[in-house]
Amino acid sequence: MGNFILNSNITLWNWEVLPTGGKLHRVFIEGVNYQGIKTAYLRGIALSAGDSVSVVIPRDANTSKPYAVYAEWLKLPDKSTHWTLSDFTYIAQGDVETAAETIAALEKEVRPVKVTSFDWRSLPGLASWKLVCK
Numbered sequence: 001m002g003n004f005i006l007n008s009n010i011t012l013w014n015w016e017v018l019p020t021g022g023k024l025h026r027v028f029i030e031g032v033n034y035q036g037i038k039t040a041y042l043r044g045i046a047l048s049a050g051d052s053v054s055v056v057i058p059r060d061a062n063t064s065k066p067y068a069v070y071a072e073w074l075k076l077p078d079k080s081t082h083w084t085l086s087d088f089t090y091i092a093q094g095d096v097e098t099a100a101e102t103i104a105a106l107e108k109e110v111r112p113v114k115v116t117s118f119d120w121r122s123l124p125g126l127a128s129w130k131l132v133c134k
Contacts, residue, residue: 008034010055011096013112015088015103016079024106027083028095030062052134053113055091059127089115091133 010032014025033056065083068076073084090103090112100106113133121128 006031006033006058008032008093009095010034010057011092011094011112012083013090013106014073014079014084014086015090017088022102023079024101024103025080025083027063027065029057029064029083032057032061034093052116052132053091055131055133057129057131059129085115085118085129085131087115089118091115091131 009028009030012027012029014027016023016025033054035054037052037054063083065081068082068084070084070086073079073082073086076082090106091114092110092112096110098106098109100109106112115131115133118129118131121130
């Protein structure tokens with residue numbers, strides 16, 4: 001593999017929208033790069049600040065389930081067999097077990113970050129998903 005600094009493991013939850021509400025699907029991923037980022041912007045005399053998280057998941061990271069593109073994941077009869085990335089993906093650092101069954105319960109109990117953008121990078125030896133979360 002390339003020059004990734006693999007400093008963490010993550011737990012990722014996908015939210016499946018159902019007619020009766022929804023369902024969380026969990027996957028544990030070992031060997032990722034997880035970086036908390038603090039930002040501050042000065043605009044005139046106003047200062048705004050924020051926190052975000054950058055996560056890089058190498059293609060060959062150790063996952064308990066295979067990846068599926070979101071459009072294909074939606075077609076799976078049993079979505080718990082794969083993981084995906086979408087606007088309904090949440091992440092926490094470490095191996096997190098929870099009984100939460102809704103996003104609200106997950107946010108209250110675990111305080112995960114939500115994936116706000118992601119892209120696939122196919123550089124030789126560095127193929128990976130790059131995620132930005134808030």
